[in-house]
Amino acid sequence: MRPRSQEAGEFLREGIREAAFYLRQLHFVRNISIFNWQSGNRTVTGQPKDNMDTQVRTPQAVFMQPQRLLVPLFQRPYVWNEEMQWEPLWKDLVRVADRVIQKPLEAQLPHFLGAVVLQQMQSQAGDLQQRTVIDGQQRLTTLQLLLDALHAELTQAGAAVPAARLRPLIANDEAFRRHKEDQFKVWPTNRDREAFNEVMAAPPPVDYAALTHGESRMARAHAFFAEEAREWLFAQGVDAVSSRADVLERCARELLQLVVIDLTPTENAQEIFETLNARGSVLTAADLIKNFVFQRMLEQGANVEEAYRRYWAQFESPFWEEEVNVGRFNYPRSSVFLNHWLISQTGEEVVAREVFTRFKAYVDFQAGSTMIELLREIDRAAGIYRSFIEKADILEGPLDRLGLFAYRLQTMESEVVKPVLLALLDRPVDPLPAEELGRSLDIIESWFVRRMLIRATAKSYNKLFAEVASLVKATPAKAMAAALQSFFTTQTAETNYWPDDEEVRNELTSLPAYRRLGRGRLRMVLESIEDDWRGWRRGQTSAAGVRIRRGTYAIEHVLPQSWHRHWPLSSGGVELERDARIHRLGNLTLLSKKLNSTLSNGPWHGANGKAAQLQLNDVLLLNSHLLKEFGATTWDESSIDQRTEKAISTILSIWRVPDGHKVATARASETPSINVEIQDLMLAGSLSAGQTLHSPRGKHSGHTAKVLADGCLEVAGVTYNSASLAGIAVRKQRTNGWYFWRLEPGSRRSLNDLRNEYLRSLGQDVVTDDDTGNRYVRFWTQFSEGLTSAAGPLKPHKPAPQNWTALAIGRTGFWLSLFASPREDRLAVELVIDRDLAKTRFAPLRDQAPEIEAALGFELEWEELPGSARSRLRTVRRESPIEDESQWPTYITWLVERANAMASVLRDRIRSLP
Structure with a gap:
């Protein structure tokens, strides 16, 4: 066993060696870090050109001195997010902290965060020292947000001493400030400056909802780190907060490491930036x-x-x-x-x-x-x-x-x-x-x-x-x-x-498995049921001797998703109850070849009926058992329930738990959907700055959108901060840009396909377009029936497979948009006033807000949309997930009443506007 001091020295030498590896892997080779390992005394030889300083530094060393790290205006804005960067960084920090708690007396291995490149700037005597951030601005900005959030939470937890040790790392002392902004260690690009300054200057506890830029990535990052730090500090109870605060603060200051490449003012920063970002070949x-x-x-x-x-x-x-x-x-x-x-x-x-x-x-x-x-x-x-x-x-x-x-x-x-x-x-x-x-x-x-x-x-x-x-x-x-x-x-x-068995049974009895489980996972479960029915059970060999072929069969609905034409409801049957069973285990089977839509949606009996088609696949017991038990009768809700129960019993038999196993754990609700932006796809490598997107074939073909470095899209020389706004610029009407923009000319592959791939990579269940579309068609069909029955001023349109519909307000030239959005968990009715009319129409209407809301009988949200000349007024119902189809009558009634009221009240007022 070597002494602690020797181990610590070895860690330092290894850190220097890793820094040298990193520099060489980036092809930063004009004279840097030529390796010469000498037995018994491993050293790094070679000197950087032009007195360039290269060191492995901790956040303490990087941020302690009074200085400003200036991000040039031409660099991209802050784009890091929770899934790809904030959460991994936090987990890295906690992992180091947990190791310190478990082995407090051992030499601790620091966590390496990567490299940053800075360039010294000439300054007058007495001025605050400044450096330009050539590379690594995302990392440095995030570290500042992390340290400031930690400082706020330590202060709130009463850990005054560790909080005080962090303070010099996030704010320059007043003696070095000539201007208010001199307090900040990092100075972001113009676009991010206000959001950064606001959240960094907010006193603890930070009220994020009250911040002007509370929805910015800067504020969201700060809030994420603050929430995680609070949870970690109190994880072992109030009595342990003080000791955990000391550990967390120490790890954030001293046990994270960066390779800092500090250039002289005369060094060619652009050449180095290009070398780091274009010609680097990352070593695995x-x-x-x-x-x-x-x-x-x-x-x-x-x-x-x-x-x-x-x-x-x-x-x-x-x-x-x-x-x-x-x-x-x-x-x-x-x-x-x-x-x-x-x-x-x-x-x-x-x-x-x-x-x-x-x-x-x-x-x-x-x-x-x-x-x-x-x-x-x-x-x-x-x-x-x-x-x-x-x-x-x-x-x-x-x-x-x-x-x-x-x-x-x-x-x-x-x-x-x-x-x-x-x-x-x-x-x-x-x-x-x-x-x-x-x-x-x-x-x-x-x-x-x-x-x-x-x-x-x-x-x-x-x-x-x-x-x-x-x-x-x-x-x-x-x-x-x-x-x-x-x-x-x-x-x-x-x-x-x-x-345990009870929880699995309760969950699967009503689970829409086809929508909630990935296709590969669902196929594997059905394959396992088939093998079990063939006799491949624990320790047993099937008499048939052959397992099902794996990973190749198509999943088929027995009762089709489009059932209305050939599958009439039985006497007393309820449409919603049938729809709720469509995607359950009992209504799913495997086929060697996916049926075409005509056969798949055909009736149960007859020469071309569903039963006859399944007969062709009776090599599978999933189908032969189904036909044997239900072939002579009508396949309906009761049949699905019986077969679901049989499938669940088989699943519990295949994947057993010990006899008597029971758990008493309260499981949290499903993880909410992740909001994906174009910048997220760029960070994941799915899109790149400068890439061209294309409009689909047809009426609007021939248009393109250029992906900009900040995640915006440029169409015909105009910049739009979302795919949908860019799509609206082409179609001149409300557009879902994720589905509109294609990756190649004439291709069916859209931005939405990239978004779904990204979500799957994060472990999110992704609902297919067909499933979603069918559900929305049914929802808007029922809405149209309700709107017609209400006999109001609005006339329905043909239902479409999307989460919105638009209704004309008479002949005013204005439309109401209605939304049923599960992602945002809301229903909404809104009037959007286009950019050309926003200045002359929105303000006069807003001036009449008290009278309009009194006539409606409910309040409206009046909003000028950021990044756009558009404006809107809307009414919103929160917590209305349309996946729960039993609540559709309530939701549809709300939409009909609100839409008709807004049309009636707004129609004459719009006509009277200049």
Whole structure:
């Protein structure tokens, strides 16, 4: 065991070496960081050109001195968001803090945040020192928002001393201020300046709703960090707040690191900026580890060429170089494997950004092996890893328990379980017997599938399964299944409990599975039911001897989604009750070939009926059992309920829990939908600045929109801050820009397709356009019937598959727009006044607001839309999710009454305006 001081010194040297790696990977090679490893005293040689200063610095070192870091006007505005940057940064900080709490006396490994490039500016004596931010303004701005939010929460929690230590990092002392804005350490672009200044200057507790720029990304970032900090500080009760405050503040100041490249005033900043952002070739974790491993082997006198050929060359083959999706990003499989291997070895959560750093720490302080021995271990684990991945891709024929487990977990995109699989399988000493392995996989799979079916949160899976990997590593083979069962049955938190039979049954009985579960996951569940009915049960082999072919069958509705023509309601039947059952498990089956719409929507009986078509697929018991039990009768709501109950019973049998298992965990409601903007797609790499979007074929073909660096769209030289406003500029009427703008000329692929892919990458369920459209057609059809019955001044239009409709207010030339928006959870009726008329029509109407609202009998929201010359007045009903079709009569009545009232009251007033 080496002394703490030696370990700390080693961490420092490794940090410098990582900085050098980073600089070289960015091709910043005019004279920077040429590596020369000397045995026993590894140093970095080579000096940057023009006295350029390159250091690894903490936020304390970056922000402590009085200064202003100025973001040039030409740089893009602040675009980081919660899903892609704020939440990962917060998790990184908390991960470091948790390690400090668990091992307070050990040398702590800092978390590396990346690089920033600054350039010194000439200033007069006595002026505040300034630097231009050449690269890294998003990172620096976010750090300021994080530190200020921490300061506010520490102050509110009574932790005055740690709060005081943060204060110099977020505000320049008054002695250095000549102007009010001199208090800020970072000075954003013009567009972001007001929002940044407002939230940073707001006294705690910050009332975000009262901020003028409360909806800006700056304010939202500040609010996110404040809420997360408050929750973390009080997580162990009031008594622990003081000690946790000290840890969190210390980690934010001292245990985050940046590579700071500080240019002299004479350095060519533009050349460097282009080098960093255009010609850089990012090294993967596998690249960095490879360099590290073989440099060490040279030091240890090993045969490097032989070791490379035997143990590493495989990682440069197509299988290992293939990029795989993990959460929100793509990584080479070799890097993902090394991440999973590290977790299996350490029993700790290791995020992708920390793989290289954590690998070095493992080698130096935990492995206890020579580098050649470690390479042999990695090689052995890689063979195991590749084996179960390839088994998951076997879609037909015999499959052992491990292969079936790998396939099912692959359909659920559950990468987090792979470190546990490695820990279970890579046991050269005390290997698991096949029976014990099977029981262990049964337990893990049941836990995963049951949580997927009830759509429980996956928020803490990475941390939980790192803990499971640690448990597996420490458990004797003969006790493995018992240990895993005990672990999962004793979990009580909402993020990790094992759902019992009652909860799963209650959830699936009314779950619209076709809409709520991803297609691959739903297909896997139906395949599993089919295999079970064929006799492939736990420890049993089917008499038929053949499993269903996996991943290829089409999911079909027995009672079609468009049922009105050929499937009349029985006497006393209720349309809403039938619609509620369309997407349930009992109404779904698998077919070898998807039926065309005519056959799919056809009647139950007859030569071309649905029953006859299913007969052609009777190789599947899902269909033959259905026909045997219900073929001679009418397939209706009762039939769906019976078959749903049978499917649920099979599911509970396939994915069992221990006898008597019950949980008493109150599960939170589903995670709300994520609001996606064009900037989010740009950050995810789906769109890029300068890319051209195209209008669809038809009446409006030939128009284009250019994607700008700040997420706006430019059409015919005019800038619009949303896709819909850009679409309105082309169509001259209300337009959903996500569906309007296409990625290629004549293509059907739209911005909405990119948005759905982004949402899926975040683990969000995405409802298909067909499902949504059918629901809206039914909703607006019922609305039209209600509007006609009311005999008011408005006349209905043909229902369309969208979340809005528009109604003309007589011959005034004005229209009312009606919205039924599940994403915003609201109903609304609004009058939008176009840009050409806004100045002459909106203000006079607003002057009459008291009289108008008195005549209506309800208040209106009067709004000038930001970023547009348009204005609107509207009435809104909150908390009206139209997914609950039982509430449609109430919602439709509200819309009809409000729309007719607004048309009646506004018609004459609009005509009287100049």
